[in-house]
Amino acid sequence: MSGDALSHIGPGRVVALCGGVGGAKLALGLYRLLGEDLSVVVNTGDDFEHLGLAISPDVDTVLYTLSERADKERGWGREAESWNFLGALSELGGETWFQLGDKDLALHVLRSAALARGESLSDIVASFAQHFGIKAKILPMSDDPIRTVVETPEGNLPFQRYFVEGRCEEEVIGVRFDGVDTACVSKPVIAALKAPDLRAIVICPSNPFLSIDPILATPGMQHLIRSAKAPVVAVSPLIGGAAVKGPTAKIMTELKVPATVQAIAVHYRGLIDGLVIDQADAAQREDLELPCSVSHTLMTTEEDRVRLAGEVLDFANKLALEAEAAPPRGAAS
Amino acid sequence: MSGDALSHIGPGRVVALCGGVGGAKLALGLYRLLGEDLSVVVNTGDDFEHLGLAISPDVDTVLYTLSERADKERGWGREAESWNFLGALSELGGETWFQLGDKDLALHVLRSAALARGESLSDIVASFAQHFGIKAKILPMSDDPIRTVVETPEGNLPFQRYFVEGRCEEEVIGVRFDGVDTACVSKPVIAALKAPDLRAIVICPSNPFLSIDPILATPGMQHLIRSAKAPVVAVSPLIGGAAVKGPTAKIMTELKVPATVQAIAVHYRGLIDGLVIDQADAAQREDLELPCSVSHTLMTTEEDRVRLAGEVLDFANKLALEAEAAPPRGAAS
Numbered sequence: 001m002s003g004d005a006l007s008h009i010g011p012g013r014v015v016a017l018c019g020g021v022g023g024a025k026l027a028l029g030l031y032r033l034l035g036e037d038l039s040v041v042v043n044t045g046d047d048f049e050h051l052g053l054a055i056s057p058d059v060d061t062v063l064y065t066l067s068e069r070a071d072k073e074r075g076w077g078r079e080a081e082s083w084n085f086l087g088a089l090s091e092l093g094g095e096t097w098f099q100l101g102d103k104d105l106a107l108h109v110l111r112s113a114a115l116a117r118g119e120s121l122s123d124i125v126a127s128f129a130q131h132f133g134i135k136a137k138i139l140p141m142s143d144d145p146i147r148t149v150v151e152t153p154e155g156n157l158p159f160q161r162y163f164v165e166g167r168c169e170e171e172v173i174g175v176r177f178d179g180v181d182t183a184c185v186s187k188p189v190i191a192a193l194k195a196p197d198l199r200a201i202v203i204c205p206s207n208p209f210l211s212i213d214p215i216l217a218t219p220g221m222q223h224l225i226r227s228a229k230a231p232v233v234a235v236s237p238l239i240g241g242a243a244v245k246g247p248t249a250k251i252m253t254e255l256k257v258p259a260t261v262q263a264i265a266v267h268y269r270g271l272i273d274g275l276v277i278d279q280a281d282a283a284q285r286e287d288l289e290l291p292c293s294v295s296h297t298l299m300t301t302e303e304d305r306v307r308l309a310g311e312v313l314d315f316a317n318k319l320a321l322e323a324e325a326a327p328p329r330g331a332a333s
Numbered sequence: 334m335s336g337d338a339l340s341h342i343g344p345g346r347v348v349a350l351c352g353g354v355g356g357a358k359l360a361l362g363l364y365r366l367l368g369e370d371l372s373v374v375v376n377t378g379d380d381f382e383h384l385g386l387a388i389s390p391d392v393d394t395v396l397y398t399l400s401e402r403a404d405k406e407r408g409w410g411r412e413a414e415s416w417n418f419l420g421a422l423s424e425l426g427g428e429t430w431f432q433l434g435d436k437d438l439a440l441h442v443l444r445s446a447a448l449a450r451g452e453s454l455s456d457i458v459a460s461f462a463q464h465f466g467i468k469a470k471i472l473p474m475s476d477d478p479i480r481t482v483v484e485t486p487e488g489n490l491p492f493q494r495y496f497v498e499g500r501c502e503e504e505v506i507g508v509r510f511d512g513v514d515t516a517c518v519s520k521p522v523i524a525a526l527k528a529p530d531l532r533a534i535v536i537c538p539s540n541p542f543l544s545i546d547p548i549l550a551t552p553g554m555q556h557l558i559r560s561a562k563a564p565v566v567a568v569s570p571l572i573g574g575a576a577v578k579g580p581t582a583k584i585m586t587e588l589k590v591p592a593t594v595q596a597i598a599v600h601y602r603g604l605i606d607g608l609v610i611d612q613a614d615a616a617q618r619e620d621l622e623l624p625c626s627v628s629h630t631l632m633t634t635e636e637d638r639v640r641l642a643g644e645v646l647d648f649a650n651k652l653a654l655e656a657e658a659a660p661p662r663g664a665a666s
Contacts, residue, residue, distance in 0.1 A: 052446035084415045088439035092464045102435040106421035113385035131425045 012037070012199030012230075014313070015192050019043045019211020020058040021075050022237060022244060023204030024065040025299040029309030030202065031066050031136050032302075038136040039192035040066075043206070044121065045148035045177055045214030048160050050098050051089075053108040054115050057160070058211065059125055059140055060107055067132035075245070078103045097165045122186045139192060141215045144183035148214050149176050159210070168247040172254045175209055177217045185220045193224040200316035201225055203234035205297060207248045208267050209255065222271060231273040231319035233312055236261045239298060240280035262287050274319050276312055291319060345370070345532030345563075347646070348525050352376045352544020353391040354408050355577060356537030357398040358632040359568060362642030363535065364399050364469050365635075371469040372525035373399075376539070377454065378481035378510055378547030381493050383431050384422075386441040387448050390493070391544065392458055392473055393440055400465035408578070411436045430498045455519045472525060474548045477516035481547050482509050492543070501580040505587045508542055510550045518553045526557040533649035534558055536567035538630060540581045541600050542588065555604060564606040564652035566645055569594045572631060573613035595620050607652050609645055624652060 014034055018027050019042070027040050040062055047056045057076075064070035064078055071079040081101035090096045100108065107128060114124045120143040129138045150162040151174035162170060193201070206212050216222055225232060241259045243249045249259040257263045261277045265288050268275070274291040277284070282294045293315040299305045347367055351360050352375070360373050373395055380389045390409075397403035397411055404412040414434035423429050433441065440461060447457045453476040462471045483495040484507035495503060526534070539545055549555055558565060574592045576582045582592040590596045594610045598621050601608070607624040610617070615627045626648040632638045 051442050052449050053442065078421075082415055082417045082435065084435035085418065085438050085442075088411075088436035089443065092439055092443055092461060094439065094443050102415065102417035102438075103421035105418050105435075105438065106425055106427065109384050109386065109418075110422065110425055110427050116385050128425060 012197040013039065013192070013195045014200045014202060014316075015039045015041060015195075015198065015228075016202040016204055017041045017206075017212060017215050018058070018062065018204035019206030020046070020061040022246065023206030023211060024058075024062045024070075025305050026202070026204045026235060026309060026312070027062060028065050028302070029299070029305030029307070030313075031134075032306045033309050033313065034136070036135040036137075039139055039188075040136060041139050041141055041189050041192070041215060043211045043214050044140045044142060045146050045210075046159050046163070047145070048147070048158055050100075050160070051094065052112070053100075053105075054112045055098075055108050055160075056111065056121070056125075056140070059121075059138065060104070062138050063107070063125070063128055063132060063134070066129075066134045066136060066138070069132065077101050098160060120186070122188050126188075137188065137192065139188045140186055141189060141221065142183045142218050143186045145179045146183050146214055146218060147178040148210060149178055150174075150210075151176065163210075163247075168250065172209075172247075172251045174255075175213065177214050180214075180217050180219065183218055185218050185224060189221075190224060193228050198228055198230040199320065200230050200313060201228060201232040202312055202316070203232070203268065203272065205235040205237040205244075207237060207243075207246055207251070208264060209248075209251055216271070225271060231316045231323065232271060233274045233276060233293075233316045233319065234264070234268050234272045235276040235297060235308070235312060236264045236278065236281065238264060238281065239278040244298060260284060265290060273323070274315055276308075276315060291315075291322075345530040346372065346525070346528045347533045347535060347649075348372045348374060348528075348531065348561075349535040349537055350374045350539075350545060350548050351391070351395065351537035352539030353379070353394040355570060355579065356539030356544060357391075357395045357403075358638050359535070359537045359642060359645070360395055361398050361635070362632070362638030362640070363646075364467075365639045366642050366646065367469070369468040369470075372472055372521075373469060374472050374474050374522050374525065374548060376544045376547050377473045377475060378479050378543075379492050379496070380478070381480065381491055383433075383493070384427065385445070386433075386438075387445045388431075388441050388493075389444065389454070389458075389473070392454075392471065393437070395471050396440070396458070396461055396465060396467070399462075399467045399469060399471070402465065410434050431493060453519070455521050459521075470521065470525065472521045473519055474522060474554065475516045475551050476519045478512045479516050479547055479551060480511040481543060482511055483507075483543075484509065496543075496580075501583065505542075505580075505584045507588075508546065510547050513547075513550050513552065516551055518551050518557060522554075523557060526561050531561055531563040532653065533563050533646060534561060534565040535645055535649070536565070536601065536605065538568040538570040538577075540570060540576075540579055540584070541597060542581075542584055549604070558604060564649045564656065565604060566607045566609060566626075566649045566652065567597070567601050567605045568609040568630060568641070568645060569597045569611065569614065571597060571614065572611040577631060593617060598623060606656070607648055609641075609648060624648075624655075 043058045121140045148159040150157045152170035252259040261281045276293045278297040285292045376391045454473045481492040483490045485503040585592040594614045609626045611630040618625045
């Protein structure tokens with residue numbers, strides 16, 4: 001941790017909202033700066049049951065990333081993974097489109113057994129994080145099942161079928177979150193967002209439509225975020241109108257939304273107090289109707305992640321100071 | 334396959350009853366001689382749920398043994414196995430007393446998912462056997478859960494807790510089979526035992542109390558065996574009053590039964606037409622009140638297994654010829 005990064009550490013807690021790989025990179029940067037003062041609220045809309053096992057891809061990516069177990073080359077799953085289970089599964093005619101590594105399976109088997117015993121996903125993930133030595137809190141957005149369904153001209157697809165099996169090739173004409181009507185924000189998420197010493201809420205550069213929207217769609221979540229006495233800062237997932245990885249820009253185009261930081265700002269309008277955009281999109285900053293910070297948002301190295309996390313926290317601090325000097329924020333749209 | 338072994342092949346089907354490792358060795362010998370004419374009725378009293386997974390140790394041992402996937406050194410599980418799942422499980426605080434290999438897991442995960450979908454264990458195992466290229470029928474004794482419970486002075490233990498976790502160290506004062514009252518013999522087992530061209534029923538040298546008794550305790554099984562128009566031959570699991578492997582002799586002593594082939598004959602009295610004993614126990618043959626064949630029953634090599642299987646089939650053929658020339662067998666005791 002550089003001396004410069006240390007300057008971003010201040011009193012108070014931070015809540016980050018994130019999905020999988022891209023968002024988890026910034027979460028790691030924040031974790032390096034904040035340690036136990038960080039709570040990561042993770043999308044569970046990608047969760048699904050596969051071969052009878054309860055799989056939580058985004059939660060596990062955050063667990064692996066924050067505990068330095070993530071595979072750095074592949075971008076998902078555990079490092080030094082082996083695939084002997086999958087080979088034996090294939091031999092038996094089992095479905096192999098979703099790649100389950102031998103080590104990775106331990107999370108799925110333990111989670112499935114604990115859920116069947118009636119434990120909450122929050123408690124299960126807290127136990128995993130503790131065993132992995134993670135001091136930050138990793139919080140599933142809800143303990144109730146919410147399932148992202150991608151609507152395409154060919155029909156509806158459960159998220160993983162669209163994302164992994166279909167490689168995001170189908171055209172997205174809509175996204176819906178099954179189960180959301182009867183779901184609640186998990187208790188630890190409520191506690192994190194109501195913490196009296198909350199200093200910032202960060203929306204990580206995950207896919208707004210597929211990874212952040214399920215979090216925001218969870219009943220009560222937006223109210224909790226808006227009611228929090230801390231600035232809300234989003235980091236744009238776009239760099240020069242394109243996504244670093246994944247289908248964000250493709251989906252925005254398919255949903256008739258321009259793949260621009262302005263569209264990201266509109267998407268989060270009423271919820272965020274500021275947007276961090278990449279230098280490649282700096283020309284659009286004048287068009288944004290909210291405070292904006294320009295950074296180098298591509299996170300290739302861990303140093304990049306920590307630097308961006310520090311800049312995001314500085315930006316949030318600045319917004320908080322400005323808010324103190326200004327009239328209260330208006331009601332969210 | 335030696336020319337000598339080939340001489341044992343005759344018309345008709347054979348049903349073998351067996352448990353795990355020891356019994357599976359003879360089942361392999363029979364399979365080499367009989368191919369698709371062999372049906373193996375396997376003990377499922379050892380089955381248990383572990384980490385939410387449905388595990389059938391004896392069935393899987395037979396699957397691995399007959400498909401040449403069994404680990405020859407260790408005596409259980411798959412060859413060329415890896416243990417990365419177990420390592421990750423340990424890291425997460427999961428139970429590791431029952432060793433689940435990465436490849437082995439594929440059977441448990443697929444079986445659990447299929448059972449949850451409502452498929453029968455018989456159908457599931459038939460699919461596994463087919464994928465493994467096994468031509469013989471591998472038949473769970475029942476599709477209903479029957480669970481062997483070992484009664485000890487310290488209390489009752491589910492079989493795997495006694496056998497694997499406790500390494501058979503507890504004193505056995507009784508054995509019971511939970512669920513047996515409401516269980517039925519599986520349909521494929523009924524069909525195998527009623528086959529018009531059945532030429533022999535072989536009780537493999539598995540533990541009579543822990544591996545064969547659950548099969549015989551399944552309601553209807555003894556009647557089916559006694560009604561079959563084929564000789565029933567058991568192979569003693571004892572060699573010179575000791576078990577080759579496992580707790581057979583220890584349990585017999587604890588149950589106040591002498592560890593002798595005579596006691597084995599008494600145990601199976603009324604059910605079997607003949608007993609195959611080892612040369613080391615030949616001195617006791619005069620004390621046996623039923624036809625007896627003396628063989629070298631230790632199966633170290635595959636050649637041993639095929640040779641013993643051939644001798645068992647020859648003995649059964651001889652008993653069948655004698656029965657044709659003699660009055661019908663009396664009713665079983």
